[in-house]
Each structure stands twice: as structure tokens, then as C-alpha cells.
């Protein structure tokens with residue numbers, strides 16, 4: 163039996179994850195050809211590397227098919243209902259920072275807050291006969307946030323990419339997406355609502371409550387010590 167560790171299979175998140183483990187004496191690396199998703203671990207006993215899409219890691223954790231996993235805190239909160247009952251957060255990792263925000267067209271001079279958005283949404287429905295559309299791939303987080311903040315007269319439209327383009331393309335009036343430099347929002351003439359920050363995300367190490375931890379207690383304790391994190395209560 164080994165502890166299966168799920169890590170993003172490509173891009174910046176993969177490289178930074180490898181660096182984070184290397185700083186703690188554990189070498190993670192991809193093996194085989196450039197296109198083969200196989201990996202190896204040196205410097206930790208009984209740990210197996212599983213390379214996965216960052217977007218799929220929450221589901222694999224929830225199913226217990228991996229014991230531990232690295233992915234954005236935004237993805238875990240959005241993809242898992244009551245995420246804390248399914249995974250334990252072991253360590254924020256200090257990279258992959260991105261803010262999930264709500265943005266509207268810069269030219270909407272009267273809309274700067276959620277309260278303004280709520281008023282605009284009522285007016286929009288009265289004028290157009292359908293609800294103001296907010297494009298996003300973060301359905302759970304956006305719905306929970308707007309419910310909490312008392313904004314009701316809207317509909318979510320699904321957008322799995324190029325979300326900022328939906329306003330120009332007239333398929334949505336507003337968006338909820340992640341931003342880091344803010345360049346994409348600016349280029350698409352969108353502004354963030356002053357109280358429209360939904361979640362500040364970063365890459366995070368999680369442990370799966372549903373995974374089979376039997377016989378793994380010693381390996382988990384040793385790994386937690388090596389990583390400098392508190393052993394999770396699972």
C-alpha cells in the first residue's frame with residue numbers, strides 16, 4: 163500500500179508544486195516521454211505520484227482514489243459540496259494566487275457594489291423580460307456568495323473559458339471569474355465590484371477523508387513531519 167499523491171500534470175501549478183516539495187527534501191518528477199503522464203517520488207517512503215488535471219483533483223480526493231492532492235482552493239470549494247467534510251486542508255502553499263471576483267462593464271457608471279448590481283438586475287428583468295446573466299464556471303461558489311449577499315434576480319450561464327469575452331459577445335451582462343494581474347478584465351472593459359471578492363485562491367495541499375488510510379498512519383505521520391504540516395484528523 164502506498165500514499166497516492168495527486169499533483170497537477172502540467173504548467174505553472176505543476177512546476178511550483180515540484181519546487182514546494184523539493185524545498186522539503188522530496189523530489190517529484192515526471193518520467194517517460196514528455197507526453198506520458200507518469201511520475202516518480204524520491205526522498206519519501208511509500209508515496210506514489212499521480213499526475214492529474216488540477217480541475218479533476220477535487221473529485222479524485224472526494225472519491226478517495228488519491229490520499230493527498232494539490233490543487234487550487236477555489237476548485238475544491240466549487241466542485242465539492244460541504245468540502246470540509248470531504249477533505250482536510252493541510253497547507254496553503256504560497257503560489258497559484260488568484261481572486262474569484264464579480265465584474266461588470268466599466269461603462270455601467272451606476273454599478274459599483276453588489277447592492278447596485280441587485281438594483282440593476284431588477285431593472286434589467288423589468289426592461290428585458292429575462293434575468294441578468296452572469297457567466298462563470300464557478301457555479302457553486304458564485305451562487306452561495308450571491309445568496310449570502312442578498313442578490314437574487316440573476317441567472318448563471320456556464321462559461322468554461324474566455325469568460326471575459328461573453329459580455330462583448332452579448333451572451334452575458336456580467337462575469338464571475340478568477341483574476342491575477344487584472345489584464346484580462348481591463349482588456350475586456352470590465353471592472354470588479356468593490357465588494358465583489360468571492361474567494362482568494364491559492365494552491366493548497368489537501369488530504370482525502372474517503373481514502374483508505376488503514377495501515378498508512380505511520381507513513382502519513384512521517385510525511386507530515388517532513389512537510390512541516392500538522393498530521394490531519396481524518
Ligand SMILES: Nc1ncnc2c1ncn2[C@@H]1O[C@H](COP(=O)(O)OP(=O)(O)OP(=O)(O)O)[C@@H](O)[C@H]1O
Nearest residue numbers: 215216217218234235236237258259260340342363
Ligand atoms: N492566472 C491564472 N489563470 C488561471 N488559473 C490560475 C491563475 N492563477 C492561479 N490559477 C489557479 O490555477 C488553477 C487552475 O489550473 P489549470 O487551469 O491548470 O486547471 P485545469 O482547469 O485543470 O486545466 P486544464 O483543464 O486545462 O487541465 C485554479 O485553482 C486557479 O485558481
Ligand SMILES: O=P(O)(O)OC[C@H]1O[C@H](OP(=O)(O)OP(=O)(O)O)[C@H](O)[C@@H]1O
Nearest residue numbers: 323324325339340341342343344345346
Ligand atoms: O488577471 P489575469 O492575469 O489577466 O488572468 C486571468 C485570466 O486567466 C485565466 O484564464 P486562462 O488563461 O486560464 O484561460 P481560460 O479562459 O481558459 O480560463 C482566467 O480565467 C482569466 O481569464
